[in-house]
Amino acid sequence: xxxxxQHPSTLSVQExxxxxxxCTYSDSASNYFPWYKQELxxxxxxxxxxxxxxxxxxxxxxAVTLNKTAKHFSLHITETQPEDxxxxxxxASMAGSYIPTFGRGTSLIVHP
Amino acid sequence: NAGVTQTPKFRVLKTGQSMTLLCAQDMNHExxxxxxxxxxxxxxxIHYSVGEGTTAKGEVPxxxxxxxxxxxxxxxxxxxxxxxxxxxYFCASSGxxxxxxxxxGDGTRLSIL
Numbered sequence: 001x002x003x004x005x006q007h008p009s010t011l012s013v014q015e016x017x018x019x020x021x022x023c024t025y026s027d028s029a030s031n032y033f034p035w036y037k038q039e040l041x042x043x044x045x046x047x048x049x050x051x052x053x054x055x056x057x058x059x060x061x062x063a064v065t066l067n068k069t070a071k072h073f074s075l076h077i078t079e080t081q082p083e084d085x086x087x088x089x090x091x092a093s094m095a096g097s098y099i100p101t102f103g104r105g106t107s108l109i110v111h112p
Numbered sequence: 113n114a115g116v117t118q119t120p121k122f123r124v125l126k127t128g129q130s131m132t133l134l135c136a137q138d139m140n141h142e143x144x145x146x147x148x149x150x151x152x153x154x155x156x157x158i159h160y161s162v163g164e165g166t167t168a169k170g171e172v173p174x175x176x177x178x179x180x181x182x183x184x185x186x187x188x189x190x191x192x193x194x195x196x197x198x199x200x201y202f203c204a205s206s207g208x209x210x211x212x213x214x215x216x217g218d219g220t221r222l223s224i225l
Contacts, residue, residue, distance in 0.1 A: 009152075032211040043202065044155070046213040089154065098143045098162060098206060099170075100214065104154035 002027040004092050006103025014111050019080050021106045023090035024072040030092040033073045034100070035064060038087045047088075048075070080110045114138055118203050118217035125193045125224050133188040133220050135203030143206045144186035145170075145214065146178060148199040155202065161186055193224045 003026040013019050023033075031052035036044035050057045050064045050073065057064050061080075066073040073092075077084055087107050091100040119134045135144065146158040157170030161180040175197060177189045186205075190197060200221050204214040 034213045036213075036216075043216040043218050044214075045216070049213055051211055093211075095211070099145075099157065099160065102155045104152065 002030060002092055002094065002101040004090060004101045004103045006090050006106055008106060009104065010107045010109070012109045012111065013080055015080060015082060017080055019077045019084070019108055019110075021075045021088055021090070021108070022072060023074070023092070023103050024070075025092040025101070026071065027092075027094060028068075028071065029094045031095050032093045032100075033064070033066060034091050035075050036089045036091070038089065038105075040086070044089060077108075080108075082110050082112050084108060085110045116203055116205055116215050116217035118201075118220050120220060121218065122221045123223070125190075125222065127193060127195060127224060129193050130189070130191050131193065131222075132190075133201055133203075133222075135186045135188070135217060136184055137186075137203075137205040137215070138184065139205060139207070139215065140183070141205035141207050141215070142183075143208075144180065145204045145206075146176070146186065146188045147202045147204065148172065148197075149202060149219075150199050158188065158201075195224045198222060198224045 006023045034049035037047045038044040063076045087105045089105045090103040093100040116137045145160040147155040156172045159178040164183040167178045179187045203217040206214045
């Protein structure tokens with residue numbers, strides 16, 4: 001089955017810095033890669049996703065890049081703000097499968 | 113449009129007691145899931161359903177049962193609660209297209225004493 005590794009487990013940055021979280025996956029058949037943000041005590045919520053026919057996708061201060069050859073995808077947050085502090089989860093799923101495989105999460109702390 | 117609604121939000125049980133967690137979605141989604149979230153362990157899939165009347169085991173199904181009698185509802189049961197089942201439980205749903213994100217409920221915080 002699919003295996004998703006997520007790094008780092010904790011990331012501490014100063015407000016205004018950039019943050020990068022990386023995930024690697026094992027199954028080359030995976031073709032959908034969502035990222036979820038979970039604030040303390042809240043539900044995970046989708047912030048951005050990418051499909052395997054696209055190499056990069058941006059939405060204001062966040063972007064996701066996908067390298068299918070190396071089987072890794074990354075979340076980039078620019079100009080971080082304290083409200084970006086949360087746990088971020090990556091996931092991967094294959095065409096025809098409705099069971100995503102999640103990474104273990106990255107706790108992002110943005111210091112004012 | 114409430115999305116995914118979980119009840120209760122909090123519950124404390126004694127070892128050996130039983131209870132049912134309720135999940136309801138109003139998005140007409142085919143797929144529904146139950147996860148548990150423990151510190152450092154991410155989201156682990158307990159059971160899932162691909163449609164009304166169907167259920168299947170996930171990664172950590174032992175000690176739990178589920179039912180999907182109606183498309184909009186997915187119930188998670190603990191027949192004899194154990195302290196190891198202390199966790200935060202999330203229900204999620206998704207639509208027919210496999211390249212669609214999951215929509216999560218607010219979670220149920222369950223403590224087993």
